[in-house]
Amino acid sequence: MTAPARHATVSTPPGPFTVVVETDPDGRDVVLASGWTADVADLLAVVHPALRPVRSEVSPGLPVLDVVEEFHAGRVGAIDGVAVRQRSGPFLQEAWDVLRSVPAGRPDTYAAFAARCGRPAAVRAAANACARNAAALFVPCHRVLGSDGGLGGFRWGTPVKRWLLDHEAAHSGLPVG
Secondary structure, three states: OOOOEEEEEEOOOOOOEEEEEEEOOOOOEEEEEEEOOOOHHHHHOOOOOOOOOOOEEEOOOOOHHHHHHHHHOOOHHHHHHOOEOOOOOHHHHHHHHHHOOOOOOOOEEHHHHHHHOOOOOOHHHHHHHHHOOOEOOOOOHHHEEOOOOOOOOOOOOHHHHHHHHHHHHHHOOOOOO
């Protein structure tokens, strides 16, 4: 990548949210990393080395921030079309795509997510896909719970995960239960 990445932070109910983007050859912004932090270094560290930018410049007018604000205002489907770029082995790549199909308001367990990925015995691998996801919110790893229904882990803290799940349940338009 010749141009530097760009990043911006916006305030959200669960805390500051930062996103790092690069511009693809078609001129559109693609998310490399995102999460509930005000420190861009936290995000750059989780970008795959082959994609990691040498530097990132502050760019407060990133269009993706409008999507983040729409999501937090209750339009939870706004995140669905955001372009994301992550890199890893075939299972993780596919699992990240599959995560984007878990509906807001209807979280999966790690076992159900593994089955959704076509590998029902790969529960640990499914959990690893969530743990290694650099593009939080846009690749909604927060929508996967422990087999006992507990929150499990979340890079940005379980209070943020709980807030996201409650927010999506309240605004997904899906019946509860």
